Amino acid sequence: MPIYKVRLRRKQEIAAGTMAFYFEKPQGFTYKAGQSADFTLINPAEIDAEGDTRTLSLASAPYESDLMLATRMRDTAFKRVLKTMEPGTEVTLDAPRGSFTLHHDVDIPAVFLTGGIGVTPVRSIVLQAVHDQVPHRILVFYSNRRPEDAAFLDELMESHDTNPNYTFVGTMTRMKESSRKWHGETGFISKAMLLKSIDDLTLPIYYIDGPPVMVNAMQEILGEAGVDDKNIRTEEFWGY
Structure with a gap:
């Protein structure tokens, strides 16, 4: 697999305690x-036991x-160096x-169950x-404590305007701690919430990504609903 050196163009805070790096x-x-x-830091100013490399999803399309x-932005050496990195740094x-x-089969809906x-x-x-106008039916269920904590919330909500096959369901679990208005769902993602948008829970392919406790909870809900294990794909985020 090729290894590249890439330069930072810019950075910005995109939610409370969350930053994006371009x-x-x-x-x-x-x-x-x-x-x-x-991603590996080059000659970082500090390093700790967690090392200078992180495996991170490419949030860009x-x-x-x-x-x-x-x-x-946890308080680790890697995150501290990343946060203070100047544009042009490699x-x-x-x-x-x-x-x-x-997945490739356009007749099978794709359901994303994600948090944080x-x-x-x-x-x-x-x-x-959305850019490719794929014919898949895509549904995203996105759970956060508050709207302030939800990275890419507006983008994901607005994408429905350009693709009628796409459905977004946001839900907040701690709205009492928020200063923003919210007109979406509240509480954790549940079987009842899924059934509001999905007639037969056994038909889609599910993509679950979030903290381990959420991944386990979603797998349990789907298992109880009769979803085949081969139709459940997972990715856990361990405090990145």
């Missing part, structure tokens, strides 16, 4: 929506001009990796699907 896309570099990459990653990119990508920073590959897949 890097130059190397000439000839290709990847599929939903894939990930190993392949049609976009930059490579973008988004991450929760990092090493080892990519693409992973198979958390949209697990949304990064979902953004890539949804924006690329």
Whole structure:
């Protein structure tokens, strides 16, 4: 797998405690929506036991001009260096990796069950699907504590305007702590919530990505609903 050096173009806060970093896309570099990459800091000012490399989903869609990653800004050496990185700084990119990508059969709906920073590959897949006008029916269920914590919330909500095959369901679990208005669902993703948008829960292919506790909870709901294990694809985010 090729290894590239890529320069940081810009960075911005996109939700409470979450930042996006935009890097130059190397000439000839290709990847599929939903894939990930190993990012390695070059001669970082500090390093801790977690090391100088992270495997992070590419939140950018392949049609976009930059490579973008988004991450929760935990207090680790890697995150501190990343947060203070100046535009023009280089990092090493080892990519693409992973198979958390949209299935080929357009007759089978794709349902994404995601929470928190697990949304990064979902953004890539949804924006690329809207851009390509794929015929798949795509449904995204996105759980966060508050709207302030939800990265890419507006983009994912607005994508429905350009693709009638796409449905977005956002839900918030701690609206009492929010200062923003919210007209969507509240509470954790549940079987009842899924059934509002999906007539037969056994038909779609499911993509679950988020913290391990959420992934396990979603697998349990789908298992009890009779969904075949081969129609459930998972990706866990361990505090990135």
